[in-house]
Amino acid sequence: MKKLINTVDDVLTESLQGFAEAHADLVRIAQAPTYVVRADAPVQGKVALISGGGSGHEPLHAGFVGHGMLDAACPGQVFTSPTPDQMVAAAEAVDGGAGLLLIVKNYAGDVMNFEMAGEMLSGDVATVLTNDDVAVEDSTYTTGRRGVAGTVLVEKIVGAAAEAGADLAACKALGDRVNAATGSMGVALTSCTVPAAGSPTFAIGEDEMEMGVGIHGEPGRRRVRLESANAIAKELVGEICARLAPGAGERMLLLVNGFGGTPLMELYLMYHAAVQRCRERGLQVVRSLVGNYTTSLDMAGCSLTLTRLDDEMIARWDAPVHTPALRWGR
Amino acid sequence: MKKLINTVDDVLTESLQGFAEAHADLVRIAQAPTYVVRADAPVQGKVALISGGGSGHEPLHAGFVGHGMLDAACPGQVFTSPTPDQMVAAAEAVDGGAGLLLIVKNYAGDVMNFEMAGEMLSGDVATVLTNDDVAVEDSTYTTGRRGVAGTVLVEKIVGAAAEAGADLAACKALGDRVNAATGSMGVALTSCTVPAAGSPTFAIGEDEMEMGVGIHGEPGRRRVRLESANAIAKELVGEICARLAPGAGERMLLLVNGFGGTPLMELYLMYHAAVQRCRERGLQVVRSLVGNYTTSLDMAGCSLTLTRLDDEMIARWDAPVHTPALRWGR
Numbered sequence: 151m152k153k154l155i156n157t158v159d160d161v162l163t164e165s166l167q168g169f170a171e172a173h174a175d176l177v178r179i180a181q182a183p184t185y186v187v188r189a190d191a192p193v194q195g196k197v198a199l200i201s202g203g204g205s206g207h208e209p210l211h212a213g214f215v216g217h218g219m220l221d222a223a224c225p226g227q228v229f230t231s232p233t234p235d236q237m238v239a240a241a242e243a244v245d246g247g248a249g250l251l252l253i254v255k256n257y258a259g260d261v262m263n264f265e266m267a268g269e270m271l272s273g274d275v276a277t278v279l280t281n282d283d284v285a286v287e288d289s290t291y292t293t294g295r296r297g298v299a300g301t302v303l304v305e306k307i308v309g310a311a312a313e314a315g316a317d318l319a320a321c322k323a324l325g326d327r328v329n330a331a332t333g334s335m336g337v338a339l340t341s342c343t344v345p346a347a348g349s350p351t352f353a354i355g356e357d358e359m360e361m362g363v364g365i366h367g368e369p370g371r372r373r374v375r376l377e378s379a380n381a382i383a384k385e386l387v388g389e390i391c392a393r394l395a396p397g398a399g400e401r402m403l404l405l406v407n408g409f410g411g412t413p414l415m416e417l418y419l420m421y422h423a424a425v426q427r428c429r430e431r432g433l434q435v436v437r438s439l440v441g442n443y444t445t446s447l448d449m450a451g452c453s454l455t456l457t458r459l460d461d462e463m464i465a466r467w468d469a470p471v472h473t474p475a476l477r478w479g480r
Numbered sequence: 481m482k483k484l485i486n487t488v489d490d491v492l493t494e495s496l497q498g499f500a501e502a503h504a505d506l507v508r509i510a511q512a513p514t515y516v517v518r519a520d521a522p523v524q525g526k527v528a529l530i531s532g533g534g535s536g537h538e539p540l541h542a543g544f545v546g547h548g549m550l551d552a553a554c555p556g557q558v559f560t561s562p563t564p565d566q567m568v569a570a571a572e573a574v575d576g577g578a579g580l581l582l583i584v585k586n587y588a589g590d591v592m593n594f595e596m597a598g599e600m601l602s603g604d605v606a607t608v609l610t611n612d613d614v615a616v617e618d619s620t621y622t623t624g625r626r627g628v629a630g631t632v633l634v635e636k637i638v639g640a641a642a643e644a645g646a647d648l649a650a651c652k653a654l655g656d657r658v659n660a661a662t663g664s665m666g667v668a669l670t671s672c673t674v675p676a677a678g679s680p681t682f683a684i685g686e687d688e689m690e691m692g693v694g695i696h697g698e699p700g701r702r703r704v705r706l707e708s709a710n711a712i713a714k715e716l717v718g719e720i721c722a723r724l725a726p727g728a729g730e731r732m733l734l735l736v737n738g739f740g741g742t743p744l745m746e747l748y749l750m751y752h753a754a755v756q757r758c759r760e761r762g763l764q765v766v767r768s769l770v771g772n773y774t775t776s777l778d779m780a781g782c783s784l785t786l787t788r789l790d791d792e793m794i795a796r797w798d799a800p801v802h803t804p805a806l807r808w809g810r
Contacts, residue, residue: 152669152670152686152689152706152780153669153746154669154709154712154742154746154747154749154750154781154782155708155709155746155749156708156709156710156749156753157708161745161749164709164749164752164753165745165746165748165749165752166748167752168747168748168749168750168751168752168753168755168770169748169751171751171752171755171765171768172736172748172751172768172769172770173768205745206743206745208743208744208745208748209744213744339482339483339484340482356482359482376482378485378486378487379484379485379486379494380486382484410743410744411741411743411778411780412484412778413536413538413740413741413775413777413778414538414539414543414740414772414775415491415495415535415536415538415777416483416484416485416495417484417498418495418496418498418499418502418538419484419485419486419491419494419495419498420484420498421498421499421501421502422494422495422497422498422501423486423494423498425498425501435501438501438502438503439502440498440502442744442772445743445744447743447745448741448742448743448780450482450741450778451484452484472808477807477808478807
């Protein structure tokens with residue numbers, strides 16, 4: 151295993167310390183229990199958005215804490231759910247008196263722990279469960295579809311609504327609507343290596359790819375020979391559209407998300423390939439995001455995410471955001 | 481070779497098309513000769529900043545085209561200098577009548593071609609040559625020190641000055657001052673693979689790292705056993721400070737730059753290690769940047785960059801920037 155670390159046990163703590171030091175103007179961090187909150191938390195009168203999940207997907211979720219997006223993020227150990235005590239402490243630190251919205255990716259551990267935290271919290275609590283991965287129904291770590299990179303879009307769009315004063319019911323309804331309008335699917339060219347494991351999560355041949363891979367390197371649909379970027383984009387866009395069934399001329403957001411080990415040059419090439427496939431289907435890509443936003447440590451590969459946009463989603467997407475990993479508009 | 485591409489010959493063209501499509505609000509692209517300019521170019525009465533170099537270092541340079549940074553970028557083939565005709569066409573497209581500043585990384589091919597372009601251009605032309613890499617004197621592709629990730633800081637700081645109305649002489653002087661105040665050094669854990677070559681640029685053992693590596697995978701100082709993040713940070717910070725000789729309590733900018741194949745989690749861990757080494761030396765890290773900004777395709781590893789900041793540099797760093805890869809302040 152080749153990684154820039156000191157000891158395996160200290161990876162998460164030291165990485166979070168660096169994150170907090172580098173972004174002291176935007177976030178604050180607490181340890182034991184560990185969570186990250188926006189520097190101006192709690193924001194009185196605002197619905198507080200709390201997310202979290204296993205580490206190793208950076209910048210998800212801590213990188214999206216700040217004005218216009220999340221109020222708090224709870225990082226678990228690598229690919230491991232955070233614990234209810236982290237979630238409760240984070241929620242109490244950001245509670246502005248207008249309710250708490252938990253944004254949870256659909257993995258068994260996360261769902262169970264966020265449910266327990268929700269029961270321990272006083273005040274109004276609602277949950278948005280993301281399950282945008284169209285690749286497989288049921289998987290290694292979950293029943294039902296996995297929550298993957300589409301979660302970033304839910305956090306951005308609902309974060310803007312909360313910042314603008316939407317109440318808890320409206321934020322919950324918007325989050326569910328964005329999730330339902332969003333589909334993702336990915337492909338891996340290499341495995342990732344979990345520091346505590348010390349060896350690759352899965353073996354893959356020099357000429358193979360894992361089509362429909364999960365963000366922990368868990369299996370997708372099938373192991374096949376590496377194809378061209380155009381062929382990959384055609385399959386991913388096709389499968390996502392089969393689920394979303396967008397209408398002709400519909401306005402879409404396209405996210406090309408790198409898994410951590412793939413250069414930006416290839417991600418932009420995949421973006422070009424995906425935009426062409428969308429055009430062939432009569433879809434208009436009107437908003438875009440290209441980069442490493444929901445990663446799987448050092449895995450090479452990428453996922454595509456498409457969202458069927460409506461006027462409110464577009465306005466919320468364009469609204470100012472000021473977080474370590476996503477910043478525009480002010 | 482495992483890459484998300486169609487054919488080796490089309491990698492650059494298709495990647496740039498995707499880049500232009502994803503950022504149509506910020507940049508425009510021209511083909512044959514190929515260059516990228518800010519969407520509102522030319523900006524009348526403003527010094528125009530033009531950079532460029534081999535591709536494979538994305539987001540450098542095209543990702544830094546926009547308000548408050550570069551007016552134009554000329555991408556060459558992977559790890560290959562752009563040609564003078566690209567530079568001349570780009571310069572003519574962004575010339576606002578207040579002079580042209582060429583920002584050139586110190587590699588023999590880039591220096592020669594930008595010099596030829598400078599001679600072909602009419603009007604006032606000045607050049608800032610970046611050579612921030614402290615690892616080696618003379619290298620595979622150049623005489624003298626290499627220009628690496630510190631170039632991003634020169635482009636940001638001088639870009640803000642130009643946007644604020646500084647004249648050509650002031651921009652040139654500021655660029656030279658930032659370059660002289662900046663040092664960088666990197667370490668590679670794996671090689672990169674140039675698409676046209678199809679195999680890794682260099683061989684490296686499972687327990688080795690290349691200390692002082694260049695951004696094309698060219699040799700650094702020595703091949704040694706992989707060390708801890710703290711030990712790596714100590715050597716890199718030590719070597720950079722040996723060149724810059726910052727005074728006690730001096731205000732520094734710290735950039736932890738990923739080479740493309742290293743996850744953000746490790747980059748933040750390296751940031752924490754580097755900040756501690758700076759503190760031990762009595763330095764204040766007052767500005768930071770962590771991420772993939774000057775990459776080497778899919779190479780794993782990172783570089784550290786330190787700049788001795790003065791009041792003007794801090795103000796220019798904080799000024800608004802609105803480019804695909806760096807965005808804040810408006």
